[in-house]
Amino acid sequence: MGEIKKNIPLSSQDITDLEIERVVNVLKSPILSRGPELKEFEERVASYIDVPYAIAVNSGTSALHLAVKALGLKEGDEVITTPLSFIASTSCLMMERVTPVFSDVDLETGNLDPAQIEEKITSKTKAILVVDYFGYPCDMDKIMEIAKKHNLYVIEDSCEAIGTEYKGERVGKKADIATFAFFPNKQITTGEGGMIVTSNKKIAKLCRSMRHHGSADNGWAINERIGYNYWINELSCALGCVQMQRIDEILKKREKVANTYIDKLKDMPGIRLPPKLPDMKVSWYIFFIQVDQKIRDDLIKYLQERGVSSREYFPCIHTQPFYKEKFGFTGGEFPNAEKFSKETIALPFYSNLKEEDINYVVKNLKEGLNYLKEKGNN
Numbered sequence: 001m002g003e004i005k006k007n008i009p010l011s012s013q014d015i016t017d018l019e020i021e022r023v024v025n026v027l028k029s030p031i032l033s034r035g036p037e038l039k040e041f042e043e044r045v046a047s048y049i050d051v052p053y054a055i056a057v058n059s060g061t062s063a064l065h066l067a068v069k070a071l072g073l074k075e076g077d078e079v080i081t082t083p084l085s086f087i088a089s090t091s092c093l094m095m096e097r098v099t100p101v102f103s104d105v106d107l108e109t110g111n112l113d114p115a116q117i118e119e120k121i122t123s124k125t126k127a128i129l130v131v132d133y134f135g136y137p138c139d140m141d142k143i144m145e146i147a148k149k150h151n152l153y154v155i156e157d158s159c160e161a162i163g164t165e166y167k168g169e170r171v172g173k174k175a176d177i178a179t180f181a182f183f184p185n186k187q188i189t190t191g192e193g194g195m196i197v198t199s200n201k202k203i204a205k206l207c208r209s210m211r212h213h214g215s216a217d218n219g220w221a222i223n224e225r226i227g228y229n230y231w232i233n234e235l236s237c238a239l240g241c242v243q244m245q246r247i248d249e250i251l252k253k254r255e256k257v258a259n260t261y262i263d264k265l266k267d268m269p270g271i272r273l274p275p276k277l278p279d280m281k282v283s284w285y286i287f288f289i290q291v292d293q294k295i296r297d298d299l300i301k302y303l304q305e306r307g308v309s310s311r312e313y314f315p316c317i318h319t320q321p322f323y324k325e326k327f328g329f330t331g332g333e334f335p336n337a338e339k340f341s342k343e344t345i346a347l348p349f350y351s352n353l354k355e356e357d358i359n360y361v362v363k364n365l366k367e368g369l370n371y372l373k374e375k376g377n378n
């Protein structure tokens with residue numbers, strides 16, 4: 001007997017015939033890069049975030065790299081940032097030999113704790129790089145206030161947060177420069193891709209130039225600065241256009257899945273659900289729960305053995321081998337970030353996740369928690 005073992009992935013994209021048709025049309029057209037799809041994709045994102053400029057690039061990491069370059073950050077400068085993030089939010093600093101200065105997070109949201117930032121500011125500090133982790137918005141009013149007081153730039157890594165609202169406004173607008181990403185596990189996808197948004201015309205111009213080998217504004221072959229080939233092709237942009245057309249629908253579906261999980265898990269002992277906070281609307285990037293760190297890895301293994309893909313979702317950046325070696329971190333420096341990271345489990349989550357699959361995840365989660373509790377007691 002026994003229930004059939006399912007195989008539920010951690011994430012999956014939401015692609016319809018509309019996307020397929022549009023991408024195929026690009027393939028039938030003469031322009032495969034730097035064409036009308038790119039222009040429309042940028043316009044759609046700019047209008048959605050309500051900023052004058054959006055510059056599409058080939059990844060979220062490229063977007064972050066150009067953000068760092070466009071603000072003129074360089075060797076010797078310090079940037080205050082979070083250790084609780086995907087590696088790219090710090091490697092974009094390392095690429096330019098800028099020194100990351102980590103500051104601890106708020107234990108509830110996992111985002112930089114504004115109250116701990118000011119003590120990290122030195123005469124070398126040039127910017128604060130915040131991350132809207134797991135789609136939760138940073139406390140941008142407080143961050144911008146600190147930045148203004150100390151004359152610092154703010155980069156907002158919103159790569160996990162397109163559509164998230166902070167006090168009624170979509171994230172990405174308040175910072176000097178913000179970035180989005182469109183890898184297939186993000187809310188919307190272009191395969192690979194990223195976007196820079198800004199209200200600063202000079203920054204926008206610099207990003208456009210550096211995306212294209214550092215070219216001058218109208219110059220065919222005149223290069224004013226070091227640049228890159230960070231272009232994103234028309235196939236990806238066509239996909240992005242339709243995903244942006246459908247973004248409200250996609251985010252609603254994701255919200256429904258998240259709420260279904262919350263409803264089914266709310267009385268389960270031994271887990272902490274994602275926080276619900278006033279003044280913000282979360283665009284769900286992943287669905288995560290938190291459990292006692294002593295059982296976390298065993299629980300992930302238990303779920304994986306039963307066909308439920310779940311993951312730890314990122315050790316803290318300062319505990320990654322490269323950063324330990326380079327800066328001498330040993331772990332323990334940022335207790336909130338480390339606790340948040342060690343307790344987190346991401347469960348299967350995507351807009352078309354079926355309720356029967358959610359039930360299967362919940363059932364196995366419950367059994368896993370019981371099994372590990374009993375094992376711990378013996």
Ligand SMILES: *Cc1c(COP(=O)(O)O)cnc(C)c1O
Nearest residue numbers: 059060061086088159160181183
């Ligand atoms: C996804 C992500 C990025 C960018 O990733 P790419 O794979 O380069 O598009 C950057 N920062 C964070 C926090 C992310 O989650």
